[in-house]
Amino acid sequence: MKKINYKLQRSTRRRDERGFLVDFLKLEELKGKDKIFGQIYFITFEKSGVIRGNHYHTTKKEWFVVGQGKIMVVLEDIKTKERKSLILDGNDDKYVRLFVGKNVAHALVNLTEFAYVVNYCNKPYHEENPDSLYYELVKEVKNDKFKKSKI
DSSP: OOOOSSEEEEEEEEEETTTEEEEOOOOOOOOOOGSSEEEEEEEEEEETTTTEEEEEESOEEEEEEEEESSEEEEETTTTTTEEEEEEEETTTSSEEEEEEETEEEEEEEEESSSSEEEESSOOOTTTSSSOOOOOOSOOOOOOOTTTTOOO
């Protein structure tokens, strides 16, 4: 059975009196065609329980990191239906970057009052051909049982 195409990588947060700096993604970490620049954006979650995503891409790959807050990520291989849930916490001393491959449905659920996520996509978004296919993984969050979980 093929595994879900995702990967977690830890990165050190460097902190001083001004704040902190984290290496999000380095050119040498990208392979082949992924070295061609796509798009960087950030996503905000304005309250607990907000759901983003619930889609997959057939041509795009994405890398995510939580800058602030705590996010539950649900992943599912759309072909095998294998599913994985994990928690990414922006307050960890070691940041975790999540890679999500093609044909992996993903939903992000905010578990805190406010959160933001930084995302790199290997291809830019085009409104006429968004390559974001709806795939409902999470309908709604009715409780906060995930707040104590960590990866």
